[in-house]
Amino acid sequence: METINAVGRRKNAVARVFLKKGKGTITVNGKDYKEYFAAKHLLHNVTDPLETVNMANDFDVVVNATGGGIKGQAEAVKMGISRCLVKMNEELKPALKAKGFLTRDSRMVERKKFGLHGARRATQFSKR
Numbered sequence: 001m002e003t004i005n006a007v008g009r010r011k012n013a014v015a016r017v018f019l020k021k022g023k024g025t026i027t028v029n030g031k032d033y034k035e036y037f038a039a040k041h042l043l044h045n046v047t048d049p050l051e052t053v054n055m056a057n058d059f060d061v062v063v064n065a066t067g068g069g070i071k072g073q074a075e076a077v078k079m080g081i082s083r084c085l086v087k088m089n090e091e092l093k094p095a096l097k098a099k100g101f102l103t104r105d106s107r108m109v110e111r112k113k114f115g116l117h118g119a120r121r122a123t124q125f126s127k128r
Contacts, residue, residue: 017063019059052101
């Protein structure tokens with residue numbers, strides 16, 4: 001089996017995921033995923049797709065993650081792994097879609113406008 005690749009995105013984070021047969025190692029930007037994503041809930045985010053389809057120890061995953069923050073990158077990795085699994089086997093799609101792993105969360109930070117302190121925050125009103 002050759003390497004399967006897919007892209008996952010969340011906010012400004014982009015994760016390029018490469019999936020191939022192996023022993024279950026997950027590497028993000030050259031580090032082990034447990035070292036890269038220190039928080040427990042983020043670790044769970046990364047492994048969720050593989051555990052959902054009971055293939056946690058069947059594949060080696062290599063990820064290049066850029067942009068955004070750690071949480072955005074973790075969720076981008078989750079989406080990328082899910083897309084790789086669907087490319088590999090179309091029958092896994094209903095299980096992953098039911099958990100929402102294939103849905104792109106497109107919410108992004110609204111840009112700051114000129115004359116305001118933030119996206120919508122204006123200066124304090126002064127009566128005099």
